[in-house]
Structures are given as C-alpha cells and as structure tokens.
Amino acid sequence: MAPNTADTALWPAPHASGAVDATVHVPGSKSVTNRALVLASLASEPGWLRRPLRSRDTLLMAGALRAMGIEIEEGVGPDGTGEAWRVLPTGLRGPATVDVGNAGTVMRFLPPVAALADGPVRFDGDPRSYERPLNGVIDALRQLGARIDDDGRGALPLTVHGSGALDGGPVAIDASSSSQFVSALLLSGPRFNQGVEVRHTGATLPSMPHIRMTVDMLRAVGAQVDTPESGGEPNVWRVTPGALLGRDLVIEPDLSNAQPFLAAALVTGGKVVIPDWPARTTQPGDRLREIFTEMGGSCELTEFGLVFTGSGSVHGIDVDLSEVGELTPGVAAVAALADSPSTLRGVAHLRLHETDRLAALTKEINELGGDVTETADGLHIRPRRLHGGIFHTYDDHRMATAGAIIGLAVEGVQIENVATTAKTLPDFPDLWTGMLGA
Ligand SMILES: O=C(O)C1=C[C@@H](OP(=O)(O)O)[C@@H](O)[C@H](O)C1
Numbered sequence: 001m002a003p004n005t006a007d008t009a010l011w012p013a014p015h016a017s018g019a020v021d022a023t024v025h026v027p028g029s030k031s032v033t034n035r036a037l038v039l040a041s042l043a044s045e046p047g048w049l050r051r052p053l054r055s056r057d058t059l060l061m062a063g064a065l066r067a068m069g070i071e072i073e074e075g076v077g078p079d080g081t082g083e084a085w086r087v088l089p090t091g092l093r094g095p096a097t098v099d100v101g102n103a104g105t106v107m108r109f110l111p112p113v114a115a116l117a118d119g120p121v122r123f124d125g126d127p128r129s130y131e132r133p134l135n136g137v138i139d140a141l142r143q144l145g146a147r148i149d150d151d152g153r154g155a156l157p158l159t160v161h162g163s164g165a166l167d168g169g170p171v172a173i174d175a176s177s178s179s180q181f182v183s184a185l186l187l188s189g190p191r192f193n194q195g196v197e198v199r200h201t202g203a204t205l206p207s208m209p210h211i212r213m214t215v216d217m218l219r220a221v222g223a224q225v226d227t228p229e230s231g232g233e234p235n236v237w238r239v240t241p242g243a244l245l246g247r248d249l250v251i252e253p254d255l256s257n258a259q260p261f262l263a264a265a266l267v268t269g270g271k272v273v274i275p276d277w278p279a280r281t282t283q284p285g286d287r288l289r290e291i292f293t294e295m296g297g298s299c300e301l302t303e304f305g306l307v308f309t310g311s312g313s314v315h316g317i318d319v320d321l322s323e324v325g326e327l328t329p330g331v332a333a334v335a336a337l338a339d340s341p342s343t344l345r346g347v348a349h350l351r352l353h354e355t356d357r358l359a360a361l362t363k364e365i366n367e368l369g370g371d372v373t374e375t376a377d378g379l380h381i382r383p384r385r386l387h388g389g390i391f392h393t394y395d396d397h398r399m400a401t402a403g404a405i406i407g408l409a410v411e412g413v414q415i416e417n418v419a420t421t422a423k424t425l426p427d428f429p430d431l432w433t434g435m436l437g438a
C-alpha cells in the first residue's frame, strides 16, 4: 500500500525576520485521541471525545475501528459546542481490513482488539510499516491464545483470526524496541477473559510517560490496573477483567506538536503562548518546559496557557531522551543552532520509527553544513554555520517540523514533502506561517 504523502514537492521554509510573538492553538494529542478511540470502542456504553485530533493517524484509527463495526459519529459535542466524536461500541466484527498507514499506535494497539472480533481482520500499511517492529504484540497475542497468520518476520502484513474472545492471562515480552507493545496489551486487557499480566523482560523500556498515559486512561474508564509504580513488581503491569465505562473526554493539545512553536520562540528570542497547556499530564511533551529552559528559554504556566520566551541565546544540552524519544528531531534542530555542542542519548529505538531518525537527522543537518555524528544510542551535535538547501523528510512528520525550525534561522532551506506533517498535525504550514505573520 502506498503512503498517501509520498511526494517530492519542496516548501520554502519561512525565514524569521525577527523575534516571533504569537499565540498558537495546537490541535489535540495523537496519543490521547487514539487511546480514547480504542477505549471507547471497547466500552459497554457510548462515549464522547471532544476536540479530538483529526490527522492521518487518528483518521486511520477511526477508520479501522469502523471497519470492525464500531460506529463513530462526527459532529458537535454534547453541550453543542466544539467538535466531538461520539463512539457507539458494538460487537467487534470480522472479516475486516485495516490500513495502519505508518501509525505505530494503529499497528500496535489494534491487533489485540482484532483478537476480540468475530472473524478475520487483515492488517496492512505503508511500506515502512513492514519494517517497524510488531513482534512483541504478535508473540504476546499468540501466548494469550490468538491465531495470527504472518510471514514469520514479526511484522506486517498479517491477519488476526478473531474468535470473539481471548483467554488472556500472563505474558512476557521484550518491549525495548517500543513501549507501544505494553500499551497495546494493557488497553484491550480488561476485555480478555482473565485480564492480562504483562512482564517486560528487555534491558531497557522507552517512552515510560506513554505507558503511564495508557494506565491513567484505563483507570479513568473504570479499569483496575496494578503497576510497578503502585507497589507492584518492577516491569510488571496487571489489568483485571471488567467492563469499561463510556466517558466524555476532552482531548488535551498535543504537547509534542507544540515543540516547533516553542522552538521558534527559543531560536528567534521571541515569545509563544500555547493555550490549554495542561497543569498535569502524562504527555511526554510536557518535558519541553525543562529541556527548552535548559537550552536558553524560560516558561510560565499562566491562565492564558504556557508562555514560553526565548532569551536570544540558545545553548547546547546533554540529555537522555529515552522517556521522550519523539522530541528528538526538534531538540536536534535547536541543538544545531546552539552556541555549544549537544549530546542526545537513550534513543537507539528511533532507528525504527517513521524513518531511521538518527541517520536522517545526521544526513540532513550535515548536508546544510552541520557537524552531527551518530552514537550507539543517539547523536553528537556540534553547531556550525549552516547554509540553505533541501531538507529531505523521509515521510516523517517530525523531520519536516525539524527542518522548519532550522529554516527560521537559516535562509534558503526547502522542506521536501511538508504535507507529511498531516500524520499528526495537518495544519502545520498554516499554523507556522500564521505564527510568523502574527
Ligand atoms: O504510545 C504512544 O502513543 C507513543 C509511544 C512512543 O512510541 P515508542 O515507544 O515506540 O517510541 C512514541 O514515540 C510515539 O510517538 C507515541
């Protein structure tokens, strides 16, 4: 299946003529929207998602759930204001066909849901989806009693032969290549006959905030979850079987997608306000407050949202990004413009994201005159005077936004296929030019 965004069109990244000063309304979180869609589909009563993200990844998730028989109505919210989706859970059906695109959340979260359907569910996606690890989910579902046909590589394409129910119970997996393996099994766990006990056996586990997000959202719909943090064994999560409630959930803005706008304030010495920044959240993007402060900015959470101000100086950073890997491309872009070197660590698993992000960032920044080297688990970035040129994006939304950050400070940067930002932020070019024109 071809990616829907593979084009080579070039977008001249706007150069900032001065300090930005703007308020940017960032659309809803991909990770929260896709978890909310799955949980609402597994519930025993209808639910609402208010201010959901409408992007390629979330529309693929909604389309997949619809293919399995769930009704998702798009319209206004229960109080008549704002956009909302109403989810009407029904019996999960097969046969069905699911296009995962290149959405990690769709390819990992839905095979366990498909095991509960009453017929075969075929999963396929973009060429890159065939290369992204899925073995943790496939092996675990087999251990839990599911029948799956695949080509033996532990990846897409595959068919889950749903039989209407799954035994569930204890399972051991190595989730060092993606936290989404753990989240996937926990999300459907309440609907397995014996619930699920997931034991992670690998040496490392990335993206812990995303696992906490899964646990928090499960608890919010009435699931009982025991975690290492709630006094359980290290690396073991337990979900008790039980019915899930339909909720009326307001989706938070996507804080990882706030990154390029905060970066704009940092690299231009300007100010950007992000309304509705949550005071408490499991989103990894909340770590930007700390990371970009260390890199030279300052921020304050006010009644208007997060107010982030650049100082005019950008500093290098030595940081372990293992918990917040999806922030790496944006941090690397800022680091390439800093006044001192940076070391980004703990992100070896990014080689298996939308593209090999460590190789892509190294190549593209170096082709603009930079000095980046790959390490075993990250990047060394020594800032150099950069020049214009084409910034290739490899169908990776975060490569496109990273290139746009560099383009603010470097004249003549052209972003290949900026439309790839539609994976999680379809309005990016307009939001970006709006921010600069404000
Ligand atoms: O569960 C989620 O919503 C996500 C988990 C992380 O995946 P990995 O653990 O595979 O890095 C993150 O990078 C991805 O953008 C979203």
Ligand SMILES: C=C(OP(=O)(O)O)C(=O)O
Pocket (backbone or CB within 6 Å): 102, 103, 104, 105, 326, 353, 354, 398, 424
């Ligand atoms: C890694 C990412 O996405 P996915 O959900 O496809 O894993 C990302 O958005 O940075």
